[in-house]
Amino acid sequence: MTESKEEKFYDKKISRRQMLKYTGAGAAGIAIGASGLGGILNVFGMTAPDDDESAVNKVNFYGAHQSGIANEVPTHVYFASLNVTVKSLKELQNLFKAWTPLTVRLMNGEPIGEASSNGFVPAKDTGESKGLDASNLTITFGVGPSLFEKPELGLAHKRPSELKQLPHFPKDQLETAYSDGDICIQACADDPQVAFHAVRNLIRAASGKVTMKWSQAGFNSYPMKKNKKQTPRNLFAFKDGTVNINTKSKTDMNETVWVQPGESASWMTGGSYLVTRRIQMHLETWDRTALGEQEATFGRHRDSGAPLGLHHEMDDLGLDRKESSGEMTIPADSHGRLARESGERILRRSFSYSSGVIDSTGTFDAGLLFISFQKHPKQFIKIQNSFGRVDKLNEYITHRGSALFACFPGVQKGSYIGEALFKSL
Ligand SMILES: C=CC1=C(C)c2cc3[nH]c(cc4nc(cc5[nH]c(cc1n2)c(C)c5CCC(=O)O)C(CCC(=O)O)=C4C)c(C)c3C=C
Numbered sequence: 001m002t003e004s005k006e007e008k009f010y011d012k013k014i015s016r017r018q019m020l021k022y023t024g025a026g027a028a029g030i031a032i033g034a035s036g037l038g039g040i041l042n043v044f045g046m047t048a049p050d051d052d053e054s055a056v057n058k059v060n061f062y063g064a065h066q067s068g069i070a071n072e073v074p075t076h077v078y079f080a081s082l083n084v085t086v087k088s089l090k091e092l093q094n095l096f097k098a099w100t101p102l103t104v105r106l107m108n109g110e111p112i113g114e115a116s117s118n119g120f121v122p123a124k125d126t127g128e129s130k131g132l133d134a135s136n137l138t139i140t141f142g143v144g145p146s147l148f149e150k151p152e153l154g155l156a157h158k159r160p161s162e163l164k165q166l167p168h169f170p171k172d173q174l175e176t177a178y179s180d181g182d183i184c185i186q187a188c189a190d191d192p193q194v195a196f197h198a199v200r201n202l203i204r205a206a207s208g209k210v211t212m213k214w215s216q217a218g219f220n221s222y223p224m225k226k227n228k229k230q231t232p233r234n235l236f237a238f239k240d241g242t243v244n245i246n247t248k249s250k251t252d253m254n255e256t257v258w259v260q261p262g263e264s265a266s267w268m269t270g271g272s273y274l275v276t277r278r279i280q281m282h283l284e285t286w287d288r289t290a291l292g293e294q295e296a297t298f299g300r301h302r303d304s305g306a307p308l309g310l311h312h313e314m315d316d317l318g319l320d321r322k323e324s325s326g327e328m329t330i331p332a333d334s335h336g337r338l339a340r341e342s343g344e345r346i347l348r349r350s351f352s353y354s355s356g357v358i359d360s361t362g363t364f365d366a367g368l369l370f371i372s373f374q375k376h377p378k379q380f381i382k383i384q385n386s387f388g389r390v391d392k393l394n395e396y397i398t399h400r401g402s403a404l405f406a407c408f409p410g411v412q413k414g415s416y417i418g419e420a421l422f423k424s425l
């Protein structure tokens, strides 16, 4: 990348006196900590860099939609939910403005600021992704209902009516420690350290403006066949993601995922609603369950992923099929049948997680960080209500966390993350 104005600034061409003048703080180190690197960038009115087309394993930042929704699902996620401590709308706007160039850099596989030989200040980038490429990093920003309830921000009239807490579902055992939040950052990458580094540096740059509410790392592993990624298996060993939205089909995406003009608040056009559920999977119970029972739970064969009684993963479920006994081949209480009978579609983009041990039970704290994108939260709600108390999978899972975020449309060059919302005010 060519040396930009911004890099020169980062790179030492500013004296300590100038730094104090611009930031109004007592020490350079404190200034960086308090206002964040992005804040300083903003003082200088500098624009964000471009997508670096020559970067290796890179996903573009700029476009009609945010990254991390339609892109192929990489192997890792680091998902963070934040609360804001900003006291004004302007400060909130500046936060998103500041995050914009940093996000471009991170997705280019670059550090957020160049290395410096100045031993008296902290390094601009935390450094742990040095030597790693962009790893198909995507960064997706969303805002939760609680952001619109802060009187000091005056955003209440901009909250789309559908951006509200999800209803309570039967069997929910939600914990505040894994739920909700004002802002989410979903970082997905083919390297766990690249995903973590991205979130860490964005939060660091927002020091004093946000606090961390909850976060979750997750993973997917892809078996390869003839150089092609196969459907990953969840921690119950079943292929998960077989029936999903075709992200390459504009029609499917526009019908199911991307908010169209007039379908929500105007600032959400081109955006999408993200639902996440931290779902514990009771591995110990599952592992004591007979294979036939497991297969009846999903209505699919474990090894092939094919619908029960069929042989190929992509075979149609065939909900009308009956056994000679008259019983339905895909059981009435199976997860697959209930999802299909809801008549709704969503884009599932989930990751497994494994986060140590649950002290009270001595069991694995492991499961699925369920993530779905849809143009309206009612799509998710309808499917979850179809599962209700009936879904056989309920015996083996517990929903422990829940959140809904409105993910902004994409960013055009010269613009910034969330501009549509701030412009609409
Ligand atoms: C409300 C949405 C859904 C939640 C929550 C959910 C949790 C969940 N799912 C699995 C495993 C599988 N799900 C499968 C299919 C499937 N699941 C949903 C929705 C939710 N799942 C849908 C819409 C579908 C597709 C149904 C269809 O039209 O055929 C499958 C089958 C294979 C596949 O198609 O992916 C599995 C396996 C777990 C373990 C889980 C919670 C921990």
Ligand SMILES: [Fe+2]
Binding pocket: 335, 339
């Ligand atoms: Fe499912």
